[in-house]
Amino acid sequence: MEGDAIRVTVDRLGHKGDGIAPGPVFVPMCLPGEVVEGVVVGDQLSAPRILTPSPDRVRAPCAQYRRCGGCVIQHASDRFVADWKTGIVRAAMEARGLPAPIRRLQTSPPSTRRRATLSGLRTKPGPLVGFHSRASDTVVAIPDCRVLDPAILAALPAFEALTALGASRKGQVRLKVLASDAGIDVAVEEAKPIDPALWSELLAVAEAYDLARVTWNGEVLAERRPPAIRIGPATVVPPPGAFLQATADGEAALRDSVVEAVGDARRIADLFAGLGTFALPLAARAEVHAVEGDGTMLSALDRGWRHAPGLHRVTTETRDLFRRPLEPAELARFDAAVLDPPRAGAEAQVRRLAADGPPRLAMVSCNPVTFARDAQILANDGYALEWIDVIDQFRWSAHVELAAAFARPVRSPKRT
Structure with missing residues (x-):
């Protein structure tokens, strides 16, 4: 009954990585065989407390794991995930x-993802860039992400600077980033329209952070170096934000x-x-x-x-x-x-x-x-x-x- 604490045993994982108990009741960040307790809200067990952990449960390597929506199964062993x-x-x-x-x-x-789509927004303490929290518009900072290429993490201050210039007070910008062989390529979308003053500030950010290319709402703003990648025997410069x-x-x-x-x-x-x-x-x-x-x-x-x-x-x-x-x-x-x-x-x-x-x-x-x-x-x-x-x-x-x-x-x- 919704609102009452219940105890369930997880049967299996769903295709999104949540545990599923009879009902069905969806149990986030839990594994088959685990006995958990919590309050049912809708069809989800809220804040589950694990009573009997699975032998495949491991300590998540990322400090942001419980808040960030970029990963869903860091709590499982590599063998289980495979x-x-x-x-x-x-x-x-x-x-x-x-x-x-x-x-x-x-x-x-780990730490080899060379492309990602990040979200950026302006907050009172300053710009915030990261991934969305699970099923939420909340943005979670990812300073020590265990998935992204270190070159992308090193460029987070540049993405924050672009967000500070491009995001409205209530909106978010999307940053499609690529760690190319020539440096960081970033395509900023859903940002403020460009004007001469903003153009000058953005060029200064590209220079200060040594960005290879910056694209703003689909328009190439600066290309200091072609953001080339190696594909087999050839070198290719992808269009901004390309797959x-x-x-x-x-x-x-x-x-x-x-x-x-x-x-x-x-x-x-x-x-x-x-x-x-x-x-x-x-x-x-x-x-x-x-x-x-x-x-x-x-x-x-x-x-x-x-x-x-x-x-x-x-x-x-x-x-x-x-x-x-x-x-x-x-x-x-x-x-x-x-x-x-x-x-x-x-x-x-x-x-x-x-x-x-x-x-x-x-x-x-x-x-x-x-x-x-x-x-x-x-x-x-x-x-x-x-x-x-x-x-x-x-x-x-x-x-x-x-x-x-x-x-x-x-x-x-x-x-x-």
Whole structure:
């Protein structure tokens, strides 16, 4: 009964990392098998007191853990987290009646997250920059975050200075930050409109804190050095705020899986190609056609390819693959395809591939549920799922990524 203290035993973890007890009652920061006591508010046990801890419970390494919403499961052992994340993938596949041939899990080390979206606001004591608290607009400072690259933490004073100039009294700014090879790249969004006085102050901040690039509400304000990153054999300068794999370790793990999955293919379609995470490394051994809806990212990819010696030809095509997927006739010239769609998956494109796609497919996904849906479409039309690699770039979060290999026999040409 709501308002009364109750004692429950946690059965399992939900997909967001909360413990779930019979009812269901959601129990934050608790693990299966733990006996806890607290007051039920709605469907959540408020301020649970752990009576019987799990043997997998550990001391969270971050001092801000209980307040910050950046991580949800620092209280669990690495072994438990690994089993939980592979279990998320396995459950998604089982829900579709599919096998889950998981062969390995690779987890990025602490303090390697090279990109993040931070929130900044002005307070009476001064500017505050950090992550939101769990299910709240409250911003929590993160001076000793155990996830972010040390270069990002070292730049927190710069982000605070930008927040002091750009945030209104009641609003928050968003800071998309990247620790590039040339220094910190920061794109500030939802900030005050620029004017000459503010422009001068922002340039002074960029100079004082040695920022590589500062973008303000979508406009590049200062680029003291191109914020380049290395992708395989090429150097790429991403557009401000562009998507990039969260850690270099995670990117390398995904890249190695994709390269293995496509095998010795000589002509490859890279669909949802982004900045060339896979297209550029694959170009060391094959011709690649990179297709992406964001033309600015494709331009960055193309410049990186043109300045990298020894690569095979990479062609690019700006195209919305949700509305205009490549058709079977267009896919016919490729020996393999790579798909790395956003969380919604790639159902429209997958249906074309299932109809008459190349013999080998590599699929990367940040959502096991939509991956399982797309894998079922492929399986229904002759593709065999050979293996799945689980990649944990977002350590201590509920986020799971994977790379998988599909294959089917080469089909005989149709007679006319």
